[in-house]
Amino acid sequence: VLYLFCAALTEHKILFLSSSYQRLTDACRALLALMFPLKYSFTYVPILPAQLLEVLSTPTPFIIGVHSVFQSETQELLDVVIADLDGGTVNVPECVHISLLPEPLLQQTREALSMVLDPELEVADLAFPPSTISASSLKMQDKEIRAVFLRLFAQLLQGYRWCLHIIRIHPEPVIRFHKVR
Secondary structure, three states: OHHHHHHHHOOOEEEEEEOOHHHHHHHHHHHHHHOOOOOOOOEEEOOOOHHHHHHHHOOOOEEEEEEHHHHHHHOOOOOEEEEEOOOOEEEOOOOOOOOOOOHHHHHHHHHHHHHHHOHHHHHOOOOOOOOOOOOOOHHHHHHHHHHHHHHHHHHHHOOHHHHEEEEOOOOOOEEEEOOOO
């Protein structure tokens, strides 16, 4: 999930494959939901019809879902990250370099997600674990996952104002993002 998340943030092509249309739609919507508060502004097609498979050759980033019956047509795509939802694999081609999160944030996010998805890991090493460990309901688990990614964005974007540069030579001041800072 973190590979797909980072690929979407860094504007890569992402293709979901599954034999279930419901799973395709859910996976595409989930990836967009994890990007909140950012909005995905490129091509987004949760279920691509067979007649439009040539869209996969477009040079622009996308998030597209394709039924696994058409998996053979996707084999020649060299610059597309392919997530097989039925097999549970993510295939990143050699020519695609996905920039992952900076290391302290990546490890913290992995740990936070594993604690949400498998809360028994938190007490697994205790000599005297508590008698009851209750897993969160699906609705609460959804909120906890969203909170993990929202916290990640807060940590990533903190201090962004230091990069804003005000240019006052125009009649109206112009605010510009200074990448070097």
